[in-house]
Amino acid sequence: MAPSAHVERSTAEDLYLEHAFLLRRIAVRKFAIPDDEAEALVHDVFVEYLVRPRGVHNVRNYLIAAVCNASRNYWRAKQTRERHFPSHSDGMPAEIPGRVEADVLEGLSLRMTIGATLARLGTRCREVLRRYYLEEENAASIAAALDTTPSNVNYLMHICRKKARAIYDTIGRPR
Numbered sequence: 001m002a003p004s005a006h007v008e009r010s011t012a013e014d015l016y017l018e019h020a021f022l023l024r025r026i027a028v029r030k031f032a033i034p035d036d037e038a039e040a041l042v043h044d045v046f047v048e049y050l051v052r053p054r055g056v057h058n059v060r061n062y063l064i065a066a067v068c069n070a071s072r073n074y075w076r077a078k079q080t081r082e083r084h085f086p087s088h089s090d091g092m093p094a095e096i097p098g099r100v101e102a103d104v105l106e107g108l109s110l111r112m113t114i115g116a117t118l119a120r121l122g123t124r125c126r127e128v129l130r131r132y133y134l135e136e137e138n139a140a141s142i143a144a145a146l147d148t149t150p151s152n153v154n155y156l157m158h159i160c161r162k163k164a165r166a167i168y169d170t171i172g173r174p175r
Contacts, residue, residue, distance in 0.1 A: 012050055019060060020046070023067040031071035041070045117167045125160035132157060 020042055027038035045066040049056065056062045118126055131137045131145070139150040139157075146153065 012046075015049075015059060015063075016046055019063050023063055026064065026067055027071050031068070031075070033071055033074060037074065038071075041067060041074060045070055113168065113171055116171055117164055120167045121160065121164055124156070125163060128153065128156050129160050129164070 023042045023045060024035075024038045027033040027041050028035060033041060045063060048066065049059070049063065118129075121129070128142060128146075131142050132139075137145075139153040143150045143153045148156075
């Protein structure tokens with residue numbers, strides 16, 4: 001039989017019927033994977049093999065090793081999820097992870113966007129906007145520090161806010 005780039009349908013079915021029970025048993029008994037999850041792991045292992053059959057010399061050993069690796073990865077992923085999203089003893093999540101995660105990501109995205117915007121502004125614009133908004137200085141005190149007039153500071157703030165808005169719009173607002 002000539003080697004082919006893909007596994008034929010009848011060969012795939014035969015492989016599945018021949019090895020699926022053994023692979024499920026390994027996942028359930030050796031790795032304590034729940035039955036429904038073990039079934040999904042076995043299917044994933046077969047799909048991976050069917051997509052990339054080249055280089056496999058011993059199909060049975062390959063499938064056993066693949067289901068062992070998939071089972072280990074299952075527990076690693078589950079431990080990571082539980083570490084980041086702990087549950088109460090009744091099985092309910094301690095917090096609603098989707099909402100908390102969305103709020104954190106939205107805040108982080110906004111901070112990064114603002115930081116990138118300020119980094120692209122010139123030094124003078126950053127200085128004027130920082131003093132006015134963060135240190136709450138008035139235009140007269142900023143003008144005195146920069147050796148200019150208050151009307152020039154107001155004009156500079158107008159120009160700097162306009163530049164910041166343009167930069168912010170090109171970077172993309174967080175959605």
